[in-house]
Amino acid sequence: MNRAVRIIVHNWPLKVLAVILAFLLYSGLVVSQSTFEYPGSVRIEIVNQPTDAVVLGNLPPVTRIRYIVNGDVGAGPTPDSWRATIDLAGVDPEAGSSIYRAVNVTSIDPRFIVIDYEPRGINVQLDPYKSYVVPVTVDTGTPPPDLEVEDPVTSQDTVTVSGPDSVVKFVVEAKANVTIDPHGLPVDRDVPLIPVDKLGNELSPVRVDPATVHVKINVFTNAQTKNLAVNAIVTGRPPTGYTVGTITVEPTSVLAKGDAANLATVTTADTAPISVGAATSTIETDVPLALPSGVVAVGATTVHVTITIKPEDGTRSFQAGLVLTGDQAGLQYSLSTLNVLLSIGGPVADLDRLDPGGILVPVDVAGFGPGTHSVQPAPVLQAGLRLLRVDPATVTVTVSPLGSPAPAPSGP
Numbered sequence: 054m055n056r057a058v059r060i061i062v063h064n065w066p067l068k069v070l071a072v073i074l075a076f077l078l079y080s081g082l083v084v085s086q087s088t089f090e091y092p093g094s095v096r097i098e099i100v101n102q103p104t105d106a107v108v109l110g111n112l113p114p115v116t117r118i119r120y121i122v123n124g125d126v127g128a129g130p131t132p133d134s135w136r137a138t139i140d141l142a143g144v145d146p147e148a149g150s151s152i153y154r155a156v157n158v159t160s161i162d163p164r165f166i167v168i169d170y171e172p173r174g175i176n177v178q179l180d181p182y183k184s185y186v187v188p189v190t191v192d193t194g195t196p197p198p199d200l201e202v203e204d205p206v207t208s209q210d211t212v213t214v215s216g217p218d219s220v221v222k223f224v225v226e227a228k229a230n231v232t233i234d235p236h237g238l239p240v241d242r243d244v245p246l247i248p249v250d251k252l253g254n255e256l257s258p259v260r261v262d263p264a265t266v267h268v269k270i271n272v273f274t275n276a277q278t279k280n281l282a283v284n285a286i287v288t289g290r291p292p293t294g295y296t297v298g299t300i301t302v303e304p305t306s307v308l309a310k311g312d313a314a315n316l317a318t319v320t321t322a323d324t325a326p327i328s329v330g331a332a333t334s335t336i337e338t339d340v341p342l343a344l345p346s347g348v349v350a351v352g353a354t355t356v357h358v359t360i361t362i363k364p365e366d367g368t369r370s371f372q373a374g375l376v377l378t379g380d381q382a383g384l385q386y387s388l389s390t391l392n393v394l395l396s397i398g399g400p401v402a403d404l405d406r407l408d409p410g411g412i413l414v415p416v417d418v419a420g421f422g423p424g425t426h427s428v429q430p431a432p433v434l435q436a437g438l439r440l441l442r443v444d445p446a447t448v449t450v451t452v453s454p455l456g457s458p459a460p461a462p463s464g465p
Contacts, residue, residue: 088168091118091130097137097156097175106146107217107258109178112139115158119169127164134162137170139177146181153177180217187214189246189266190226196233201273203349205231205240208267214248216259224248224256229266237312239347240270271349273312278351281309281322285358286343289330294402297329298361307342308351315347322350327358336360364400368441371395373412375430375448379419385457386418389449393430399438414443418450426450 094114102108115137120130139154154177158170189212191205207229214224229244246266248259283302291297307322324340339355373395380386393414397404414430427447434440 087121089120089122091120091135093132095132095135095137095158097139100138100140101142103141103144103146105182106141106144107180107182109180109217109219112177113172113175115156115170115172117169117171118158118167120160120165120167123164123166125164130160130162130165134160134165135167136161139175141177141179144179146179151176151178180219182215183218183221184213184215185221185224186211187224187248188226189229191229191231191244191268191270193231193233193270196272197235199274200233200235200237201276202233203271203273206269209263212246212266213262214259215262220256221248221259223250224259225251227261227266228253229268231268231270233270233272237272237274239272240268241346242268244268271310273310275312276310277313277316278308278310279316279319280306281319282306283342283356284321284323285340285356285360286324286326287329287360288326289328291329291332291362294365294400294405295333295362296365298363299359300361301359303357303359304353307353307356309344309348310351311348315345319345319348324356324358327360329360329362332360332362334362336362364402364437366398367401367404368396368398369404369407371397371407371409371412373414373432375416376413377418378415379417381419383455384421384423384452385455386421387451387453388416389451390445393448394442394444395432395440396442396444397434397438398441399434403435403437416448416450418452421450421452423452423454426452 094116095118096114097112099108099112115135118135135158137156137158139156141154144152153174155174156170156172158167160167189207189210191207193202193205196202212227214221214227226249227246228249229246231240231244233240243265244267246261246264248256248261250256283305285300285302287297287300302324309316309319309322311319323343325343327336327338327340329336337357337359339357341355342350344350371394372392374392375388375390377386377388395412395414397407412432414432416428416430418426418428426449428450429447430443432440432443
């Protein structure tokens with residue numbers, strides 16, 4: 054028995070290692086027999102890319118994936134069975150242009166288990182994402198010699214260019230290329246903008262914002278000039294109670310230019326429409342001229358327009374009661390009429406706010422002794438209203454001692 058035990062434990066570490074090695078060799082044999090290799094390539098995606106960084110160039114794909122199958126093989130894997138990523142979280146694009154990042158490959162299909170892949174990591178070229186403001190220029194090339202081409206007018210003078218700093222910092226302008234038609238047609242359209250360096254070479258990748266600019270170029274074949282009176286175009290009506298008063302323009306006339314055929318039919322230099330629909334006070338504004346196609350203003354293209362908005366005047370008639378003021382104790386008063394008809398003028402809005410049932414006209418009898426007296430009723434009106442007429446214009450006031458018979462009023 055002891056001899057058997059000695060045989061078993063003799064050199065036991067070597068025996069254990071031999072068993073482990075045999076197990077590993079067996080496992081390797083089994084795994085090697087069930088390991089597969091995907092023959093295609095898988096695109097590497099970027100996750101957590103910093104907003105202030107740009108990845109230069111294209112990332113290389115994963116070119117080799119070894120995997121084992123969990124369960125039945127069934128249909129083989131496709132490019133959509135895998136996802137390869139690199140994580141750029143925490144990367145500082147200002148720290149250096151090239152960084153090494155590990156590649157992570159996972160199986161989207163649960164049947165496949167990734168055990169190895171190539172490459173395990175890649176170098177990524179990063180550049181800070183920067184923006185600059187550059188001027189807009191228009192390149193018309195060499196126009197036909199028999200045409201008169203005026204300077205281009207653009208919808209804006211500058212644009213913003215953005216992209217990797219190593220590229221975008223060399224952009225000196227955003228150029229709009231325009232070809233002048235040999236028939237003398239004017240240019241009035243949106244044109245794409247091209248970011249270029251000082252040598253005129255287009256730079257990429259660069260984003261231009263906005264990507265287009267509106268370009269207007271006047272082109273003439275037989276240009277003539279003509280003085281035109283400025284005509285302010287007013288649209289709409291002021292709110293109720295207001296009206297348009299005087300309209301003045303400065304300057305009152307402009308010099309217009311165009312080919313003879315286009316200029317012959319133009320009699321005034323109209324402005325762009327000016328709305329007075331909500332105005333209750335004077336409008337002062339600079340507005341552009343709206344000349345027909347083929348006709349342009351020489352010099353100033355805008356005029357100053359002043360439109361006076363004033364309250365609309367009207368008249369109203371009101372039946373008003375008379376009320377005594379300044380009467381004395383011990384005396385009694387009798388009026389020849391108890392009401393008068395008032396004609397009042399002024400802004401319609403103010404007249405409309407008057408309460409017909411609340412208008413009273415005071416009759417001042419202070420200091421009147423017994424007898425008859427003539428008084429001109431004078432209503433108190435708010436500022437802006439005018440008394441046009443009182444009917445009757447005078448009222449007779451009869452004063453008598455208290456207790457004596459008083460004459461009856463002669464009016465209604």
